[in-house]
Amino acid sequence: MMSIEPFIKNVTNKIQLSQEDLDKLISAFKEMKVARKQLVIQPGFVARNRMYVLKGAFRSYVIDEKGNDCTIQFAIEDWWISDYNSYIYQTPATQFVVALEDSVVMQINYQDELALKASSHGLETLFRMMAEKSAAFYARRIVSNLTQNAEQRYNEFIEQYPQVAQRLPQYALASYLNMTREFLSKIRHDKVKKK
Amino acid sequence: MMSIEPFIKNVTNKIQLSQEDLDKLISAFKEMKVARKQLVIQPGFVARNRMYVLKGAFRSYVIDEKGNDCTIQFAIEDWWISDYNSYIYQTPATQFVVALEDSVVMQINYQDELALKASSHGLETLFRMMAEKSAAFYARRIVSNLTQNAEQRYNEFIEQYPQVAQRLPQYALASYLNMTREFLSKIRHDKVKKK
DNA sequence: TGCTTTTATTAAAGTAGTTCATTTTTGCCG
DNA sequence: CGGCAAAAATGAACTACTTTAATAAAAGCA
Numbered sequence: 094m095m096s097i098e099p100f101i102k103n104v105t106n107k108i109q110l111s112q113e114d115l116d117k118l119i120s121a122f123k124e125m126k127v128a129r130k131q132l133v134i135q136p137g138f139v140a141r142n143r144m145y146v147l148k149g150a151f152r153s154y155v156i157d158e159k160g161n162d163c164t165i166q167f168a169i170e171d172w173w174i175s176d177y178n179s180y181i182y183q184t185p186a187t188q189f190v191v192a193l194e195d196s197v198v199m200q201i202n203y204q205d206e207l208a209l210k211a212s213s214h215g216l217e218t219l220f221r222m223m224a225e226k227s228a229a230f231y232a233r234r235i236v237s238n239l240t241q242n243a244e245q246r247y248n249e250f251i252e253q254y255p256q257v258a259q260r261l262p263q264y265a266l267a268s269y270l271n272m273t274r275e276f277l278s279k280i281r282h283d284k285v286k287k288k
Numbered sequence: 289m290m291s292i293e294p295f296i297k298n299v300t301n302k303i304q305l306s307q308e309d310l311d312k313l314i315s316a317f318k319e320m321k322v323a324r325k326q327l328v329i330q331p332g333f334v335a336r337n338r339m340y341v342l343k344g345a346f347r348s349y350v351i352d353e354k355g356n357d358c359t360i361q362f363a364i365e366d367w368w369i370s371d372y373n374s375y376i377y378q379t380p381a382t383q384f385v386v387a388l389e390d391s392v393v394m395q396i397n398y399q400d401e402l403a404l405k406a407s408s409h410g411l412e413t414l415f416r417m418m419a420e421k422s423a424a425f426y427a428r429r430i431v432s433n434l435t436q437n438a439e440q441r442y443n444e445f446i447e448q449y450p451q452v453a454q455r456l457p458q459y460a461l462a463s464y465l466n467m468t469r470e471f472l473s474k475i476r477h478d479k480v481k482k483k
Numbered sequence: 484t485g486c487t488t489t490t491a492t493t494a495a496a497g498t499a500g501t502t503c504a505t506t507t508t509t510g511c512c513g
Numbered sequence: 514c515g516g517c518a519a520a521a522a523t524g525a526a527c528t529a530c531t532t533t534a535a536t537a538a539a540a541g542c543a
Contacts (some may be wrong), residue, residue, distance in 0.1 A: 177424055225419040233373060271434055281492095437499075459515085469500080470521090
């Protein structure tokens with residue numbers, strides 16, 4: 094068993110829960126090991142779980158009609174991941190979620206989450222804050238995509254998430270930033286030359 | 289005064305509130321008229337309010353460093369609008385929100401919303417569901433931007449929001465779809481010819 | 484440790500979408 | 514209703530990014 098301290102910090106940084114609520118929350122989450130390359134969510138199957146990453150790294154992506162691999166999201170330690178639409182609305186997933194490394198997650202299933210939210214105002218608040226944070230994060234990404242070119246998006250990512258960037262295959266970062274792996278390679282090459 | 293029936297429906301379709309909660313909610317919102325071209329949120333000022341559109345149409349946008357006008361969101365009747373990051377975190381806005389037509393909104397300010405959420409589990413649930421819906425909506429837009437080309441994004445919008453598309457200036461729709469007004473014009477031209 | 488597969492680099496040719504400049508159409512306000 | 518400013522259309526030149534293809538480097542695993 095891993096230490097779940099980071100998980101508790103993640104929660105208590107958002108809101109101060111009663112001991113009872115915290116205990117309920119913790120016991121609703123199950124620890125799970127995930128091997129590298131293992132899928133935890135697949136298109137066509139409802140995303141039953143929301144996952145908190147204790148250790149490792151994940152990537153969610155879709156395959157578009159031309160067969161391109163498009164990265165939706167990354168998650169390393171202390172991040173949350175699922176297929177948002179599939180989980181929230183309990184509809185078939187459209188995304189893959191795959192482990193990039195051997196990982197350990199804490200996961201909760203939708204029914205248990207519903208019960209937690211219904212049972213306690215404080216836990217409802219916690220999930221409200223998590224949803225707001227997700228929405229705000231996605232909104233910033235949309236603005237970034239509308240206002241910046243490929244090189245600027247790359248620079249922004251490197252600056253904001255240097256530790257994430259280092260652990261990712263470059264093709265995954267390229268597809269997250271909405272460009273080809275070849276073009277990202279060129280951007281990096283040009284950047285070295287400028288120095 | 290306009291009928292606030294649509295507002296009540298919007299809320300009660302999400303969750304069944306007690307009469308007391310519903311009354312509290314309604315009295316926290318203020319009706320406001322907004323003239324065409326009037327700004328309700330501006331960069332540099334904290335977005336104090338979250339708005340529900342009773343009548344009219346709004347657009348939120350930013351100006352990027354090249355001076356391009358980039359549309360973040362539209363809102364017509366029965367939609368919500370604000371600068372999401374600015375409102376949720378009460379930080380200076382980066383977006384403009386402007387009325388495209390003479391409009392009427394119901395607005396709540398951040399402090400009152402906080403008080404509502406704190407005072408009632410049911411109201412907390414309501415705002416949690418709104419945040420989840422926003423996040424899910426943004427997530428779909430990100431996927432759409434990653435996986436579709438300009439023409440596909442246009443077709444998708446027309447299909448999903450035909451009534452919205454008709455009320456918007458075309459340059460605003462173009463900038464929402466991440467393309468130039470000229471290119472949108474070409475797409476529409478080509479589409480007519482195909483028939 | 485070496486072999487195989489995956490990932491990254493490079494460069495040339497191609498294209499989706501932009502830019503710029505002009506003309507036409509629309510719709511708002513007096 | 515008529516005049517004017519804003520919006521839409523058009524087309525030609527341009528460019529940011531993609532595609533294709535071939536090579537090099539790195540990483541996983543037997």
